[in-house]
Amino acid sequence: YNKNILPNVKIYTNIEYAYSCSKVYKLNTGAEIPALGLGTWQSPDEECFNAVYTALTAGYRHIDTARVYQNEEAVGNAIAKYLKDTDTSRDEIFVTTKLWCTEVQDPKRALTESLKRLKLDYVDLYLMHWPVTMSPTFNELFPKSKDGKSALLIDFNEWNYVNTYKAMQPLIELGLTKAIGISNFNIPKIEYLLSQPDVTVIPACNQVEIHPFLPQQDLIDYCKSKEILVECYSPLGSTGAPLLKNEVIIQLSEKYSVSPACIVISWAIARDTVVLPKSVHDVRIESNLKTIELSSADVAEIDQVSKTTTQRVVNPPWGAEIPAVGLGTWKCTDEEC
């Protein structure tokens, strides 16, 4: 870090001034989690196998998958091959998978099936993918309403994310996961969850969309106050990596002589969040692991990007109740609020 950074160098594709990110955080369970992990959404089986194997070879020690990505088997095969080919042990790799919305009423069965596909005895982190319940089935990922137009959601009073979370808690004692967490939760939902009497395990992480177009500082601050580590998904702006065309990001990449992706990923690391860039291309996978230490002035400049462009890129119909911009209310007294 900070060594060999040449300001004002125009060629930004040269990443030799960046260093493989070895930063780790401590979860509220006491376990360590590498700050940078490989995302695997929209990585089909064969590409995913190569991506995960390449990532592990490059030095990644954190892989993020999910039941709904339909690539747990490929992730598992790549991990198994890497462990066989090297003297790395299972506990050196942090593996996350997620409970899908149709399977929330039986997380034990869902995780057991995920583990079978992953060829693992346990995962390091099991996340509730969305605070949403879809029509329960283990055979279909997106059951549709009668008109075939929308996902079939279950009424909040019938089965909600608190029920799901309570059903996830025993998975730790069963040894199926080292930690549990949440994903796509905003502040009111976390507050509601934590206020429930039978919720005894503080979520280890909240995985949400965060990038310079959607910095979510309020959510990060709130989670920190509750000892919940924030993980940033879609850090490059998801499909096609739109963030990398942003003027501010390009200018900074030229200043530090690194790729635009390196700037965006390093910004997430500077904010003490986990970051999960996805790629299926070897060169990108290898370069995304290399980060730099941005000056605080440059972090602040990237913080301002959302003032001109605010954008939520992952906005499925079942997430429609989460608008792109919400009013923060933390530290508002009752009357002010």
Ligand code: NDP
């Ligand atoms: P990202 O922001 O990681 O962007 C991925 C896109 O950027 C792909 O098109 C990829 O292309 C491209 N890309 C990657 N690296 C580079 C680079 N160095 N230069 C140029 N382009 C690049 O998007 P995701 O939405 O995939 O988010 C990351 C991960 O977060 C997911 O894979 C998943 O694990 C997690 N996630 C979780 C969600 C949740 O609900 N909990 C929702 C969404 C994501 P290519 O692959 O062709 O290289």
